Amino acid sequence: MTARPASHAANLTESRRQFLRYLALSPALACPLFMDGALRKAYAANHSAALQEKSGSPAAITSADQALDVMEFEDLARNALPPAHFAYLATGVDDDATVRLNHNAYQEIEIRSRRLIDVAKLDTSVELFGTKWETPIFLCPISSMKVFDPDGEVAVARAAAKKHHLQMLSTVASCSIEEVTAARGAPVWQQLYPTNDWAVTRALIKRAEAAGSPVLVFTVDHQENANNESIVRARRVDDRECSACHEGGFQGYLRHKPAFAGLDVSKVTMLYDPSFTWDFVKRLKDATQMKLVLKGIVTREDAQIALDHGVDGIVVSNHGGRAEDTLRPTIECLPEVVAAVNGRIPVLVDGGVRRGTDIFKALAFGATAVGFGRPQAWGLAAFGESGVAAVLTILRRELEKIMRQAGTPTVRQIDTSFITHSILTADPKHLDGDPD
Numbered sequence: 001m002t003a004r005p006a007s008h009a010a011n012l013t014e015s016r017r018q019f020l021r022y023l024a025l026s027p028a029l030a031c032p033l034f035m036d037g038a039l040r041k042a043y044a045a046n047h048s049a050a051l052q053e054k055s056g057s058p059a060a061i062t063s064a065d066q067a068l069d070v071m072e073f074e075d076l077a078r079n080a081l082p083p084a085h086f087a088y089l090a091t092g093v094d095d096d097a098t099v100r101l102n103h104n105a106y107q108e109i110e111i112r113s114r115r116l117i118d119v120a121k122l123d124t125s126v127e128l129f130g131t132k133w134e135t136p137i138f139l140c141p142i143s144s145m146k147v148f149d150p151d152g153e154v155a156v157a158r159a160a161a162k163k164h165h166l167q168m169l170s171t172v173a174s175c176s177i178e179e180v181t182a183a184r185g186a187p188v189w190q191q192l193y194p195t196n197d198w199a200v201t202r203a204l205i206k207r208a209e210a211a212g213s214p215v216l217v218f219t220v221d222h223q224e225n226a227n228n229e230s231i232v233r234a235r236r237v238d239d240r241e242c243s244a245c246h247e248g249g250f251q252g253y254l255r256h257k258p259a260f261a262g263l264d265v266s267k268v269t270m271l272y273d274p275s276f277t278w279d280f281v282k283r284l285k286d287a288t289q290m291k292l293v294l295k296g297i298v299t300r301e302d303a304q305i306a307l308d309h310g311v312d313g314i315v316v317s318n319h320g321g322r323a324e325d326t327l328r329p330t331i332e333c334l335p336e337v338v339a340a341v342n343g344r345i346p347v348l349v350d351g352g353v354r355r356g357t358d359i360f361k362a363l364a365f366g367a368t369a370v371g372f373g374r375p376q377a378w379g380l381a382a383f384g385e386s387g388v389a390a391v392l393t394i395l396r397r398e399l400e401k402i403m404r405q406a407g408t409p410t411v412r413q414i415d416t417s418f419i420t421h422s423i424l425t426a427d428p429k430h431l432d433g434d435p436d
């Protein structure tokens, strides 16, 4: 008998493989028990992808309350928005590494749950500058929110009002502070991009004061012209004409921002002047009775200087990875800032927060309150006000669940003993508030 050609054996193996793959992928016949390891893996991957496709596809979620977690709103937003608008929301800078790092860093922290603690009653409340909030979860300032829904920041304010959350309003919001305050039914915190014209900056501050804003949040981490490559790439596949809605040039941009309405902005050429130093912080302190919070501090050195300048609070933030790439994730910056501040002023944090467990971990590292940015816009783009409300409901529910599970009936009790992380053991300098 002549030997069969090698190709025949190969053909047989291939036929067998195809037959088994057919079995594996056939819902009626497939049974993982009878498969070899590789096939079982292929089955599992295909099966879970198919399941995810059916159950997790945006089409399967038809109302905001059906979303299981806040991440499900991301795909819904991607589907709802034109590519360039979704990219405006999603983008970081350069390779978007800081965006990913901010979120992924939470996976490096593990929770140490305690047992047999009475958690029947939970107290999730925190206090900030004399105001008590039901939860430590706050809404970060996001610019131009009418990009995501015609009601923009007003829809966010209605959701924040219903769910009783602190809202920060961007200087370049697409709704005015008066409209947003009315919709919130209470003052919001005004975020400040201070411009390079003091007369305009002072007018922005006075307007926030007149609207009853108790806190001015000076963003210190974002200079002009970030390298948002993701937006540029998305524009290549967005066939709409941007100039149909967006007036060209910086002055045109400002004309569409209600905060600047009625102001002479002819000398404003940028929202943040690169020549600013800590003297400008003093200037702001002298210009207003509002509390002054710096948003964008990521080191203990700057936390110490902020204290020296009488700053009232800090938001540990890197602008959601939209300013510099390959930064340390904010959750890893938090411990050294908390140590430097040593309880003297509140330290808030944002960046990559997507789960109640993330909030729990940030609280454990010493945050007074924990904010989120993009998920509010995902919810808004997907379902308007009810989408934002659903995001808030989910985050609060998840926080409450982990507080019960971990054995922490109050926010005050959540401390570093409830987590493990290399920062807590490997590098004590991170926990040392003194600048080198």
Ligand SMILES: Cc1cc2nc3c(=O)[nH]c(=O)nc-3n(C[C@H](O)[C@H](O)[C@H](O)COP(=O)(O)O)c2cc1C
Pocket (backbone or CB within 6 Å): 088, 089, 090, 102, 140, 141, 142, 143, 170, 171, 172, 191, 219, 295, 317, 318, 319, 320, 321, 322, 350, 351, 352, 353, 371, 372, 373, 374, 375
């Ligand atoms: C689309 C978008 C617009 C933003 N606009 C502002 C802004 O106007 N002022 C500001 O201080 N931060 C702004 N941020 C940063 C957020 O306030 C917040 O720091 C960040 O989104 C938190 O990260 P996260 O999106 O991963 O939750 C913006 C972020 C995004 C995604």
